Amino acid sequence: MTRCAVFGTGSWGTAFAMILADAGCEVVLWGRRPELAEAIDRTKTNPDYLPDLRLPDSVRATSDPAEALAGADFAVLVVPSQTLRANLAAWAPLIEPQTVLVSLMKGIELGTVKRMSEVIQEVAGVGPERVAVVSGPNLAPEIANRQPAASVVACVDESVAQRFQKACHTPYFRPYTNTDVVGCELGGAVKNVIGLAVGMADGMGLGDNTKATLITRGLAETTRLGLALGADPHTFAGLAGMGDLVATCSSPLSRNHTFGTNLGRGMTLDQTIAATKQTAEGVKSCESVLDLARRTGVEMPIVQAVVDVVHGGRPTQEVLAGLMARSAKAERR
Numbered sequence: 001m002t003r004c005a006v007f008g009t010g011s012w013g014t015a016f017a018m019i020l021a022d023a024g025c026e027v028v029l030w031g032r033r034p035e036l037a038e039a040i041d042r043t044k045t046n047p048d049y050l051p052d053l054r055l056p057d058s059v060r061a062t063s064d065p066a067e068a069l070a071g072a073d074f075a076v077l078v079v080p081s082q083t084l085r086a087n088l089a090a091w092a093p094l095i096e097p098q099t100v101l102v103s104l105m106k107g108i109e110l111g112t113v114k115r116m117s118e119v120i121q122e123v124a125g126v127g128p129e130r131v132a133v134v135s136g137p138n139l140a141p142e143i144a145n146r147q148p149a150a151s152v153v154a155c156v157d158e159s160v161a162q163r164f165q166k167a168c169h170t171p172y173f174r175p176y177t178n179t180d181v182v183g184c185e186l187g188g189a190v191k192n193v194i195g196l197a198v199g200m201a202d203g204m205g206l207g208d209n210t211k212a213t214l215i216t217r218g219l220a221e222t223t224r225l226g227l228a229l230g231a232d233p234h235t236f237a238g239l240a241g242m243g244d245l246v247a248t249c250s251s252p253l254s255r256n257h258t259f260g261t262n263l264g265r266g267m268t269l270d271q272t273i274a275a276t277k278q279t280a281e282g283v284k285s286c287e288s289v290l291d292l293a294r295r296t297g298v299e300m301p302i303v304q305a306v307v308d309v310v311h312g313g314r315p316t317q318e319v320l321a322g323l324m325a326r327s328a329k330a331e332r333r
């Protein structure tokens, strides 16, 4: 039987543990708080993140990383992106040679501007053929209800992606394989930032033309960055690109979208942070994405606008007016 360790008992880690168990894997969830791990192990529910979900009996939970990793075929990493490096440094010595590391995270590391798969390779000392990523339109509360959804499993070694595809394929969760790790990770990280921008437009009371414009031009700047970094442009028309962008930018379940909506309604940054109980990756990753774009020589005006609001304290109205006042240009260049 395939053995999976899932590191992170937040909403996506918990829902993904359910997927893996439904697909027939033996699953151990690792949580950093012993009392929560013990409660999940005993009650098969996660009261803090998905209280209505009853996990399959085959899901166990522990706060001991060695216990989670023993004999694991896959170690699924799903902690907030900016905490990955420190967490993984502690787990790395316990990882066995057969274990493939799988990132479910959608962020870019601040300072290093590395994608999560790059951080994993560096910290765990493994090659790219032992690292896979999962990215797509996968809002955890919908998945927890076993609503139909699809996603992408990407690895430079397609046979590894196929093995994990099999490990997480259920009647309600349909994973596709891809070898474009760069494109899938950029799609996931940048859509959070565009989700913030669309949320702001929603909060300002703007309609569907504005939102469609932000989504489409947001995808254009994501694709531009991806091309500069060696991604396959077709990836951005797929589930990890347009698919996830549409889900995030349309759903009130998205934490990034909601964060943007609160700012657009006029809440201050401090009020918005206080109202946000879960991880909204775009709040930090907007800065690292912009940093990555600058270092790559790519223009990302919507990402810049989000940084100006979230970290520069500029009013949303003023930033939007600035975007509209940019010089006229051809749609494709």
Ligand SMILES: NC(=O)C1=CN([C@@H]2O[C@H](COP(=O)(O)OP(=O)(O)OC[C@H]3O[C@@H](n4cnc5c(N)ncnc54)[C@H](O)[C@@H]3O)[C@@H](O)[C@H]2O)C=CC1
Pocket (backbone or CB within 6 Å): 008, 009, 010, 011, 012, 013, 032, 049, 078, 079, 080, 081, 083, 087, 104, 105, 106, 107, 138, 139, 140, 141, 277, 278, 279, 281
């Ligand atoms: N929730 C969703 O619908 C989806 C989330 N993701 C991605 O999954 C990743 C994790 O997000 P969620 O599970 O949604 O977040 P969450 O906010 O629901 O949970 C975060 C988890 O990380 C833990 N945590 C916080 N700080 C930590 C630290 N320093 N060390 C170790 N653990 C820490 C929390 O206790 C919690 O268990 C993010 O990169 C997100 O973009 C991807 C697809 C869907």
Ligand SMILES: O=C(CO)COP(=O)(O)O
Pocket (backbone or CB within 6 Å): 106, 136, 137, 138, 139, 140, 192, 195, 244, 247, 248, 253, 254, 255, 256, 257, 279, 280, 281
């Ligand atoms: O990545 C997600 C859906 O695919 C979840 O989006 P949020 O992190 O904005 O909730």
